[in-house]
Amino acid sequence: MIRLENVEKSFPLAGGRTWVLRNIGLDIAEGEFVSVMGPSGAGKSSLLNVLGMMDHDWQGSYAFDDVKVETLNAKQRQALQREKIGFIFQHYHLIDDLKVWENLDLPLQYRDVPAKERSARVADLLDRFQIVGKKDLFPSQLSGGQQQLVAVARAVITRPRLLLADEPTGALHSTQARTIMDLLHELNRDGMTIVQVTHNEPFAREAQRVVRLADGWIDGGSGSAG
């Protein structure tokens, strides 16, 4: 599903360059659950930006379902991202001015899904995530765990093939974190490919594979699937 070959990213700095990603080669198969770990500044978020097609300023090759991402223009890249990828953020990033159901509805609006279908999908997901009772609340009226639950629901409402999670449990206490991890496993069992960035070693090991980054390089030969 995903193949990165010799992906590199750097910034010009003080007359030289600072490397963020070096010679990244990474294969992720359909339905895989991959954890990315590494110390601060190792390049985890940069890798997630590349995978999520939010960053296009890199060198190398990135194939998503055999489509060469580096050959796409901004519009095509955005269309591909909208169709295939969902995001979960460490700080939930729910829109404060929108109620729970409106937050879930937002990605569907952005994909021009008809109103009737949108409300059906939102109702379905509220039910599945057991947050029907919270649907008219604003994010500030929810606990951290509940907010992340809504954030996961928002990420999957568009039925993405790839779910990118940036420290999904980083801001949660252990019980809430466990709930979110269970949810990710459930989504993965349903066939969703998941890449999570995490600092939490036990949660990282729950994935099928752990990719370790240090100073922009992938440690060991763990870049290949299987």
Add this chain to the structure above:
Amino acid sequence: MNAMPLLRAAWKHRAANAVTVATLAATVAVLLAAIAVAHNFFVSPWTYDTARLGVLTHRAAADTRSLYGFSAEEFRTLRDSGLFEQVVASRGRPVAFDGADGYPTRMLMVQTLPSAHAVTGVAPALGRFLGEEDRPGSTSAVISHAVWQSHFGGDPAVLGRALRVEDAVYSVVGVMPDRFHFMGGDFWTAHARELDTDQDAARPYVLNVRFKPGTDLPQLRGALATLSQRLVAAAPASRYLPGWSISGERVIDAVMGPMRPAVALLFVASLLMLLVALANVATLINIRQVAAEPQLAVRLALGATSRRLYLETFATNLLLAAVGVGLGWALGGSVFDRVVGMISADWIPRELEGRFVYAGASLRWMPLIALGCATLMTLSQWPRLRRLDAQLALRGSVRTGAGGGVLRAIRGLAALQVTAAAVVGALAVCVAAGTDDIRARALGLRVDGVASTRLTLPQTTYPDAAARRRFAERLGEALRAEPGVADAAFVDAAPFQRYRRQTALRADLAGGPREISVGLNSSLGPVPEVLGLSLLSGRYLDDARDGADAQPVAVVSRALALQIWGTDEVLDRMLSLASENDAPPRRIVGVLDDVRYGGALAEPERLVFVPQAQDPGLSATLVVLVRGRDGRVPTADVLARAAAGVDPRVPLFDTVRLADRAQESLAGLNLAEASFRVFATLAIALALMGTAVVLSFLLAVRRREYALRSAVGAAPSRLARRVVGEGLAIGAVGTLAGLAVAWGVAGLVDANLYGATPWRWLATGGVGAGLLLATALATLTPARRAAASDPMLALRAD
């Protein structure tokens, strides 16, 4: 796009949005009022084709004003010149007309030609206009819509009905539409004389023209100057004053000209206001955007397209702009009423009387202004929206941020507001000081306690000068018998009156004859006592001594004496008046001190006063000047009662207190001064508000930095001083730039405002210091907040 979240987001930032809406509302109110004023005055006043209806004037080199009267011969030359599509010669004759209530009212009968129809381009509402069949002496009359309504009750069968005007009876052949008052008239009839054969050199005709399509006025004036030279060359030497020339202009320019500088300045001030407001709004919405950027980045990451974000931003701005413009429209009505009140105090054409409409023009512009504001607001956010990056959502921090460039830009916008406020403030004090100087100018006449009124004597009862003078003498006695009246006198034109009797004065000097245009007044009664005129030398006219059979005499003003003879010692010198043809010259028996008869904005005038008894051309329209006892102005009722006692068929009109007229003669200046004062107040308030908001924002984005400074030992006072210093830097840069700009443009304003904007270093320096002080005060709240920075914040993670 869902409206509910949009409204919720607007409510969430209600404080900042309220300031944005208030700023827009204040600016839009002024802008819409200015647009509506301009629309009423320059675009929509006429029932006529504004671009093509013109009027011809003439003036000699030494004339201070253009004159409208032409002779029949001059009319024929101009008509046949081929320079115009149509030319019409008309003359107005005030008449006493018995109203529907049986009381006489003063109306204006205009004697004109059928070509008036083509010149104005207006078709009658009923019947026809004057036609070729209406030869001199015809009894056909076309009436105005107002007369049709008031006198004939709007009867559709009015055609053919009799119209009695004084002792003549006319037959109504047509009714003109509403707001048609060509030449200010109420009725239009044929001329009494045949203009094609009239050889009289007197100039009673006003010439209106219809310009050919695409006429270039400067070119036309060149052609008229050439034509004037031909006329002068072909006429006897004494006929035209040196440098005499004909000119042409649009009627709208002729009647609106005096108000134009004030209205133009209203626009300039509105634009400066708009600059301040836009800078203010741009600052506010950019601040809001910086705060909203993390959320926008999340939206991008969730799949929103950039186009969608632009549209959402535009929709939010449109919502704010629509509310601001809506409120502005409501406020603009009262601004408009005030402005119109000040303008119409001076003089307005009859077509506009009571016709000032705010709603029409302003409503049409409202959607455009709202769209324009929303577009400009969105454009000001464009650079940051364009650079918005979805990666921001993954950076793990939800901290509101702004780079050095943004901070510099926001400081710059605040300084720009202070600059504009300093410009308007400095100009406001200069205009106020200049206006005070003009108001304090010595008029050379008394206005307090004096009233003036006008009357028109019916031709049939008062056919000649002697009959009119007898009426005036009886009215003078009747007025003096009233308990509240101290004295009364008669002249041709009251002080501050727009149109006055003009003639050419000729004096024989050692170096040859000298001619000049002067204002002529037929005098009866103690004019100097009533008007408080000072006599420099000699005596004033004496009604008993300077009778019809006595030696012709005149009293002249000092300005005239100086201009003709180069001295004010001119007693016993002789002068001739062109209006008196071959009459013997007049001996000067007195010289009046300088008098600004036209008001404080006018120069001391060249005036000649002659005894009524010695004026064969005494007009049927007289001006009565009445001084009250103990400084009290006689009321209109008192004057009307006295006039009715002499002849109840003679209506009085235009009864005013001279003090009011003096104030109204400065209407343009008063309007400009008031506009600058209001705009300066608003601009300074907006600039201070903007500075306070910017400082609060700068503090908010550097909250952590201040906490850190506090944590490493900065005293609260030191933190506060830092904020105050930043505010003062913005204030100082803005103020200095503003004063420099104001100094640069003051000359331009001065040139357009009757010389009422002399640069005042002290006053403008005071404005600068005041603005700086006010800026310092605006920093107090943010400074207090900075002083209370919590060092614990520096230790907390995001």
